[in-house]
Amino acid sequence: xxxxxxxxxxxxxxxxxxxxxxxxxxxxxxxxxxGLLNFSHDKFIMIGAYVFAGQFIxxxxxxxxLAVIATILTMFIFGIVVAKGIFNPLRNMxxxxxxxxxTVFLGRxxxxxxxxxxxxxxxxxxxxxxxxxxxxxxxxxxxxxxxIVASILILAALQFLLKKTKIGKAMRCVQQNKxxxxxxxxxxxxxxxxxxxxxxxxxxxxxxxxxxxxxxDLTIASMIGLKGFAAGVIxxxxxxxxxxxxGISIGILENLSTLIIPTLYKDCIAxxxxxxxLLIRPSGLLGHKR
Amino acid sequence: xxxxxxxxxxRIGITLFILILxxxxxxxTNSYHHIILNQTLVNVVVVLGLNFITGLTGQMNxxxxxxxxxxxxxxxxxxxxLGFPVLVGLLVAIVIGYLLGRVLGFPxxxxxxxxxxxxxxxxxxxxxLIITNWTxxxxxxMGLQNIPSISLxxxxxxxSTKVYYFYLFIVIVLCFTASRxxxxxxxxxxxxxxxxxxxxxxxxxxxxxxxxxxxxxxxILGCLGGAMYAxxxxxxxxxxxxxxxxxxxxxxxxxGGIGTVPGNIIGSSMVTILPELLRFLENYYWLIFxxxxxxxxxxxxxxxxxxxxGDRRLGRFWITKTKKGESSHE
Amino acid sequence: xxxSILKIEGLTKRFAGLTAVNNLSLDMKExxxxxxxxxxxxxxxTTINMITGVFKQTEGEIHIQDVSTESKKTFxxxxxxxxxxxxxxxxYDSMSALENLMIGGHELATMSLWRGIxxxxxxxxxxxxxxxxxxxxxxxxxxxxxAQEKVKNLPYGKRxxxxxxxxxxxxxxxxxxxxxxxxxxxxxxxxxVDIILKTFHEGIDIFxxxxxxxxxxxxxxxxxxxxxxxxxxxxxxxxxxxxxxVIKAYLGDRFKPIDV
Numbered sequence: 001x002x003x004x005x006x007x008x009x010x011x012x013x014x015x016x017x018x019x020x021x022x023x024x025x026x027x028x029x030x031x032x033x034x035g036l037l038n039f040s041h042d043k044f045i046m047i048g049a050y051v052f053a054g055q056f057i058x059x060x061x062x063x064x065x066l067a068v069i070a071t072i073l074t075m076f077i078f079g080i081v082v083a084k085g086i087f088n089p090l091r092n093m094x095x096x097x098x099x100x101x102x103t104v105f106l107g108r109x110x111x112x113x114x115x116x117x118x119x120x121x122x123x124x125x126x127x128x129x130x131x132x133x134x135x136x137x138x139x140x141x142x143x144x145x146x147x148i149v150a151s152i153l154i155l156a157a158l159q160f161l162l163k164k165t166k167i168g169k170a171m172r173c174v175q176q177n178k179x180x181x182x183x184x185x186x187x188x189x190x191x192x193x194x195x196x197x198x199x200x201x202x203x204x205x206x207x208x209x210x211x212x213x214x215x216x217d218l219t220i221a222s223m224i225g226l227k228g229f230a231a232g233v234i235x236x237x238x239x240x241x242x243x244x245x246x247g248i249s250i251g252i253l254e255n256l257s258t259l260i261i262p263t264l265y266k267d268c269i270a271x272x273x274x275x276x277x278l279l280i281r282p283s284g285l286l287g288h289k290r
Numbered sequence: 291x292x293x294x295x296x297x298x299x300x301r302i303g304i305t306l307f308i309l310i311l312x313x314x315x316x317x318x319t320n321s322y323h324h325i326i327l328n329q330t331l332v333n334v335v336v337v338l339g340l341n342f343i344t345g346l347t348g349q350m351n352x353x354x355x356x357x358x359x360x361x362x363x364x365x366x367x368x369x370x371x372l373g374f375p376v377l378v379g380l381l382v383a384i385v386i387g388y389l390l391g392r393v394l395g396f397p398x399x400x401x402x403x404x405x406x407x408x409x410x411x412x413x414x415x416x417x418x419l420i421i422t423n424w425t426x427x428x429x430x431x432m433g434l435q436n437i438p439s440i441s442l443x444x445x446x447x448x449x450s451t452k453v454y455y456f457y458l459f460i461v462i463v464l465c466f467t468a469s470r471x472x473x474x475x476x477x478x479x480x481x482x483x484x485x486x487x488x489x490x491x492x493x494x495x496x497x498x499x500x501x502x503x504x505x506x507x508x509x510i511l512g513c514l515g516g517a518m519y520a521x522x523x524x525x526x527x528x529x530x531x532x533x534x535x536x537x538x539x540x541x542x543x544x545x546g547g548i549g550t551v552p553g554n555i556i557g558s559s560m561v562t563i564l565p566e567l568l569r570f571l572e573n574y575y576w577l578i579f580x581x582x583x584x585x586x587x588x589x590x591x592x593x594x595x596x597x598x599x600g601d602r603r604l605g606r607f608w609i610t611k612t613k614k615g616e617s618s619h620e
Numbered sequence: 621x622x623x624s625i626l627k628i629e630g631l632t633k634r635f636a637g638l639t640a641v642n643n644l645s646l647d648m649k650e651x652x653x654x655x656x657x658x659x660x661x662x663x664x665x666t667t668i669n670m671i672t673g674v675f676k677q678t679e680g681e682i683h684i685q686d687v688s689t690e691s692k693k694t695f696x697x698x699x700x701x702x703x704x705x706x707x708x709x710x711x712y713d714s715m716s717a718l719e720n721l722m723i724g725g726h727e728l729a730t731m732s733l734w735r736g737i738x739x740x741x742x743x744x745x746x747x748x749x750x751x752x753x754x755x756x757x758x759x760x761x762x763x764x765x766x767a768q769e770k771v772k773n774l775p776y777g778k779r780x781x782x783x784x785x786x787x788x789x790x791x792x793x794x795x796x797x798x799x800x801x802x803x804x805x806x807x808x809x810x811x812x813v814d815i816i817l818k819t820f821h822e823g824i825d826i827f828x829x830x831x832x833x834x835x836x837x838x839x840x841x842x843x844x845x846x847x848x849x850x851x852x853x854x855x856x857x858x859x860x861x862x863x864x865x866v867i868k869a870y871l872g873d874r875f876k877p878i879d880v
Contacts, residue, residue: 031404037404037407039537086584086588089588090587090588093591096350096403097344097345097348097350097540097544097548098544098587098591100350100352100407100540101537101540101541101544101583101587102584102587102588104537104540104541105541105580105581105583105584105587106584108576108580108583109577109580109581109584112574112576112577112580113577116573116574116577222533226411226415226533229408229411230408230412233405233408237404237405262423264419264422264423265419265423267415267419268416268419268420271412271413271415271416271419272412272416274408274409274412275397275409275412275413275416278397278400278401278405278408278409279397279400282400282401282405467737470736470737470743471733471736471737474733474736474743474747475722475723475726475729475746475747475750476733476736478715478719478722478723478726479723479726481712481714481715482712482715482723484714485711485712485713485714485715486710486711486712486713488674488706488710489706489710489711489712489786490723491674491693491694491695491698492672492694492695492698492703492704492706492710492787493695493698493723493724493725493726493727493786493789493790494695494696494698494699494726494727494790495695495723495726495727496695497695503733507733
């Protein structure tokens with residue numbers, strides 16, 4: 001078998017893997033701080049893509065770099081609003097079923113809003129992050145490289161935020177014990193709002209980065225959303241390094257699997273892996289006991 | 291004394307309701323309405339099943355679409371490819387449901403909460419991917435066409451009205467059965483597992499077996515519902531059985547009221563029929579419906595049934611706040 | 621010498637580095653109220669959890685009436701005739717008092733779900749059986765009037781009593797009580813002690829973990845004292861009260877023996 005093909009598969013798998021990793025981080029931080037699994041997270045990503053491509057690039061013709069900043073700002077505000085209006089009330093529900101329903105319907109509302117505002121016709125952003133590099137015999141797409149670099153930057157920034165800043169420390173405090181955090185003078189609700197806003201920003205980043213990979217439509221993120229869930233569990237649920245390991249291993253394995261099994265079944269890898277891991281090692285690859 | 295009167299009122303109410311359902315198609319002959327009613331009946335069957343595992347036992351099952359797909363395709367394949375009568379197909383769906391319950395119930399012994407919901411999502415997605423891609427057996431994205439209608443000993447149910455009466459009969463029987471199970475010791479034990487699993491084990495009850503039992507009820511009814519769907523539409527297609535469908539069934543269960551048969555019926559009807567009633571809103575109808583459902587989830591978490599049983603908690607935010615206040619005083 | 625109902629030999633439990641219970645042996649005879657006492661964190665609840673199979677022991681053996689619990693799961697141990705209550709109440713909050721008791725008796729009714737669907741008469745008969753038993757127990761613990769009330773609305777003392785009643789539902793031989801008197805006011809406590817004694821006289825052996833010394837000294841036939849997971853003394857209440865080591869480790873210098 002051609003070694004170059006394998007390396008190319010690994011590189012593009014790594015890029016997708018980072019996308020899954022970001023997806024699982026984006027819902028893990030919400031889960032850690034509110035105890036809710038955000039089933040509308042793929043819709044957040046979709047909204048991010050639409051705000052960037054549909055609103056700023058296509059309708060308003062803004063320069064891409066400016067559009068990125070504008071999208072991030074928009075999504076920050078969006079995150080705060082959603083957190084105040086939906087997540088904080090749902091957090092106090094007696095049964096997790098209600099919270100699941102709440103986020104599912106939030107997702108539907110977002111889909112409908114996107115359809116009403118930007119239309120249901122799929123579209124693309126021509127020329128955005130297109131092109132390839134050639135290193136020796138190996139061809140790497142530009143978007144893969146950008147995803148890998150940008151993801152590492154986002155992860156580093158998040159790590160810095162959580163470990164070094166006061167806000168981040170407060171977030172970790174809220175994750176571990178809300179009552180104690182409140183007694184320490186941390187405003188738990190505000191803190192959760194902020195966490196969700198950060199999650200929304202990561203969603204926006206994912207949405208922007210996957211535009212060259214898929215056509216932009218209302219279900220752009222369904223698949224990566226579900227695989228992101230799988231990634232989180234495979235690595236170790238609720239544990240950020242686990243999310244990264246899980247995401248990357250799914251991305252690479254999935255791409256390499258096309259060498260052996262029909263490409264059509266490539267998508268089964270993530271779920272098959274998920275179920276196997278859950279049955280033999282529910283605490284995930286990194287085995288982080290909580 | 292009061293109790294007895296109430297029972298009589300309840301019985302009269304149920305009889306009247308069934309009577310209205312029997313007469314309805316004679317009064318309203320619009321066949322589109324009949325199709326929607328049939329759809330509602332199918333949904334009731336599936337929701338009754340989901341209610342056992344998620345509503346009563348509290349095990350988060352988000353794989354209903356996959357379960358239904360199993361039932362729909364198995365019955366459809368038995369009657370198209372193997373040429374058996376449809377009733378055999380329905381029976382096969384029930385048997386498949388029974389086996390599926392054993393298999394799917396197994397992970398629920400080790401996993402709970404989020405893990406279980408993700409496992410069931412995984413199961414559902416794998417099912418969908420397989421029926422999408424195994425083109426030779428399932429027809430791939432084209433789906434299975436020309437699925438025969440149900441025939442009862444030679445009498446073919448070829449119009450939606452005829453199907454309606456048959457399904458209505460099935461649903462009535464199932465509703466009474468489900469209601470009896472809920473009120474029996476089994477229903478109680480399911481609820482007990484949801485409330486406090488450690489105590490259940492300390493009472494000498496085999497929790498593993500009970501959970502699998504609840505799962506099996508869910509999968510049998512889910513598969514039966516799927517098969518009923520296939521023979522009603524005469525056509526199945528993998529794009530029906532997405533994650534959205536699973537979420538819809540959860541919504542039906544929740545909006546009506548968790549754990550009760552009337553709640554399941556109300557919820558299924560509401561989620562199936564309300565969007566049709568809102569069609570006059572044209573482009574906005576699905577948005578409005580979703581907003582209504584979200585508001586229900588936040589403000590009436592115990593479902594519509596709770597309006598009548600007095601179990602509602604409308605001012606819940608306020609209540610949780612005072613509760614917190616109380617505990618800090620203690 | 622009477623037979624032993626509960627026999628523990630060399631029981632040890634280690635949680636990652638911490639030895640919660642270390643080489644504990646005790647022999648509980650039939651027709652006795654055996655108390656296990658010790659300061660907080662001395663491994664009492666861990667011991668109970670090992671007896672009932674919630675935790676698996678690291679080493680050692682537990683026999684209930686000569687049946688080893690080695691390979692048995694929690695529910696199988698319960699079926700040997702072991703009822704228990706919990707330190708932090710574990711009730712079914714969404715249900716009424718009567719229903720709570722009926723779940724305790726679930727195993728008395730043996731019909732399978734599938735048969736129950738078709739056998740209308742039989743399932744009604746079983747329901748009646750469970751209900752009668754639950755009503756009998758409610759009457760026994762003096763809470764008949766609360767039958768239809770949701771347990772979450774009941775005061776703490778009654779909730780504790782209901783949990784006790786639930787443990788009685790399946791005709792246990794051995795009843796394990798985890799701090800039954802904790803959180804009760806004096807009159808409730810007296811009621812509880814009375815009902816424990818009444819149950820004992822009806823032929824149910826009682827294994828008691830308790831902090832309240834009045835209760836322990838008054839009703840126990842034998843007492844075992846644990847400290848840091850190690851058994852430091854065993855004997856009658858009188859012997860325990862006068863044991864130097866126990867007084868030092870647990871009861872404290874200021875404790876004066878009470879007259880029994």
